[in-house]
Amino acid sequence: MLKFLIEKEFKQLLRHSFLPKLVIAMPCIILLVFPWVASYEVKNVSLCVVDNDHSTLSSRLMQKVAASAHFRLAATASGYSRAMQSIESGDADIILEIQPSFEEQLMRGGEGQVMLSVNAVNGVKGSLGSAYLLSLLSDYAAELRSERIPAPAVAAVGSIRLLPTYFFNPRLNYKAYMIPALMVLLLTLLCGFLPALNIVSEKEAGTIEQLNVTPVGKLTFILAKLTPYWLVGFIALSIGFALAALLYHITPAGSFGTIYFFSAIYILAISGFGLLISSYSDAMQQAMLLAFFFIMILALTSGLFTPVSSMPQWAQYITVFNPLKYFMQVMRMVYLKGSGIGDLLPQLIALCGFAVFSNTWATLSYKKSK
Amino acid sequence: MKALSVNNVSRSYGKVQALKNVSFEVEQGELFGLIGPDGAGKTTLIRILATLLLADSGRATVDGLDAVRDYRAIRRRVGYMPGRFSLYQDLSVEENLNFFASIFNATVRESYHLIQGIYRQIEPFKSRRAGKLSGGMKQKLALCCALIHKPSLLFLDEPTTGVDPVSRREFWDMLASLRQQGITIVVSTPYMDEALRCDRIALMKEGGCLKIETPQNIIRQFPHTLWSVQGDPMYRLLKDLRRHEDVISSFAFGDAHHVAVRSERITTLQLEENLKMLDYKNVEVKEITPTVEDCYMQLTMDNEQ
Structure with missing residues (x-):
């Protein structure tokens, strides 16, 4: 009996005018657009420079800053108050004010003074922008020092050189970090939303009435509903893998087997959650809104953009109940660190727990008579 | 054994009482009509008998089986056709038929003799999607699907509502021939003129039965x-x-x-x-x-x- 029900689900899915296209289009759009848009890097910070010194060293500093990819020299102003206007009008994000006698002080072996004023409306842009600028300035200072003091003397004075090594993602490529997480989002959207709309669409079409008077059992019914989403999820995920490898040259350090294994469990968990919403909803609109609400919250607390560890303690407790979080950890660990199933046991247990919980509840909540 | 026995069945939706202490019995092989306007409680009654709705009080048995306790057994032996067309519109005529046969562990061949007369009329369109059929043909397909597992009892909820007069007459002819094959049929309709095609009818109003009699006797007793x-x-x-x-x-x-x-x-x-x-x-x-x-x-x- 299960076989026929599954066959019917597939027929309906394939004959749908829109869904098969969505399964192909969604991974493409997510992987083509999101890695560029969902970026941590701050680029093109508009800079307004007030050069009160007009010396060789101050203009060399300006050139250095303008040459950086992070900054765009938006304007030069004659005074601080003029520069402030450009911040107020939104033309500039940071003012770099070079104090008078900047060069003179430096030449005398004193301190050349520079002031930074940052627009902090967008906190990330402000703090990262000023950090970039600070590192540029310290670079410049080191440059000047090495020019003026002969190398042996520097060695005699002694200095600290920083040599950071970044593990797993040596070039700090944010795409390598985001793309595995975006695939989680992809699976969640496809395998969470579609089941949420499925049972309720049978309610709206009235077909559930006819099915309810048959001997089809609850578990059979739910299993038949779940099966197609495995296939849908695997297809979308495979397209995602291919695109990530082709476009961004990002392939998992670990095995695809581990990823597919975890995906199978995750799809089960999230589809069960979708079916649960569906069996409690009376109309498509209701199911749609509910699913949207939950998926939004789950995505935001999953660590997709902000690391879970930087959330407040109470929010971290909430994320314990977020299956997205665990699957996102799995994807990032397999992709970047090359973890295997043995390294991911806590996540495995959590995801299995969610799968059992949501599907048991969905099965129990589907009532054939009222 | 009575095909159907209903004892003091009541059901409310919130404050609205849809059925008030309804009692009647239906003999084996009888064509029984529930006649009454919209809101008389016909659909509620049929849904209770088809084990889709629980009564607040009272007891109903179908083929001697309790409608609440033995719902599984009842679902195997009754056919139900809801008032609204509720087959899969994106599956073809043939696929719908095969689907409903297979979930009852039956085959179309086994019950072909039962649906033959009806199915022949829609057979030319068997590869057409159910959603693309005309109203009358949809009803015929729905009836075929309700019969596919050889039920001993058939519940039809307003099968002729919204169907043209010629198709309506044809539909009642089909019911008459099914009755001759020994199937008990309970059918609801708001059309009083269709009452004459039933063996016995229950005239319903606002959740209660005004009278349960043969249509001939009802007329005679005017x-x-x-x-x-x-x-x-x-x-x-x-x-x-x-x-x-x-x-x-x-x-x-x-x-x-x-x-x-x-x-x-x-x-x-x-x-x-x-x-x-x-x-x-x-x-x-x-x-x-x-x-x-x-x-x-x-x-x-x-x-x-």
Whole structure:
């Protein structure tokens, strides 16, 4: 009996005018657009420079800053108050004010003074922008020092050189970090939303009435509903893998087997959650809104953009109940660190727990008579 | 064993009481009609019998099986056709049929003799999607699907609502032939003229049964003499008839008024004269046999008094 029900689900899915296209289009759009848009890097910070010194060293500093990819020299102003206007009008994000006698002080072996004023409306842009600028300035200072003091003397004075090594993602490529997480989002959207709309669409079409008077059992019914989403999820995920490898040259350090294994469990968990919403909803609109609400919250607390560890303690407790979080950890660990199933046991247990919980509840909540 | 037995079944939706202490029995092989306007409780009753709805109180048995406790066994032996078309519109005629057969662990071949007469009419369109069929054909397909597992009892909820008159007649012919094959059929309809095609009917109103009888007996038991009265203008005529001292009741029935009279005190000719004096034109009064609808109106009135 299960076989026929599954066959019917597939027929309906394939004959749908829109869904098969969505399964192909969604991974493409997510992987083509999101890695560029969902970026941590701050680029093109508009800079307004007030050069009160007009010396060789101050203009060399300006050139250095303008040459950086992070900054765009938006304007030069004659005074601080003029520069402030450009911040107020939104033309500039940071003012770099070079104090008078900047060069003179430096030449005398004193301190050349520079002031930074940052627009902090967008906190990330402000703090990262000023950090970039600070590192540029310290670079410049080191440059000047090495020019003026002969190398042996520097060695005699002694200095600290920083040599950071970044593990797993040596070039700090944010795409390598985001793309595995975006695939989680992809699976969640496809395998969470579609089941949420499925049972309720049978309610709206009235077909559930006819099915309810048959001997089809609850578990059979739910299993038949779940099966197609495995296939849908695997297809979308495979397209995602291919695109990530082709476009961004990002392939998992670990095995695809581990990823597919975890995906199978995750799809089960999230589809069960979708079916649960569906069996409690009376109309498509209701199911749609509910699913949207939950998926939004789950995505935001999953660590997709902000690391879970930087959330407040109470929010971290909430994320314990977020299956997205665990699957996102799995994807990032397999992709970047090359973890295997043995390294991911806590996540495995959590995801299995969610799968059992949501599907048991969905099965129990589907009532054939009222 | 009765095919169906309903004892004091009640059901409410919030404050609205949809069924009030309904009791009746249906014999094996009977074609039983639930007749009444919208809101009479027909659908609620059928859904309770089809194990889709639980009654608040009372007990119902289907083929001797309890509608609550033995719902699984009942679902195997009843066929149900909801009022709204509820087959898969994106599957073809043939696929729908095969699907419903297979979930009952049956095959179309096993029950082909049962649906043959009906299925032949839609067979030319068997590869067409169910959603693309005409209204009458949808009903035929739905009936086929309800019969595919050889049920001993068939519940049909307003199968002829929204179907053209020719298809309606055809549909009742199909039910008659199914009945001859020994299937018990419970069918609801708001069309009073269809009542005559049933063996027995329950006239329902506001959640209760006014009367359960054969349609012939219901007509025979009409307590008054019934006349059909025509005359221009019709609307004023209805009011004047209701005011007439020898008239018991008067209802508008299409192009004529059906009037129950005290025939011991007045004749058709006398009434005609009376009306002509009141300045009516084209007056025509003649005795008629009551229809089920006349009986329904009469019973409703008696019930209210």
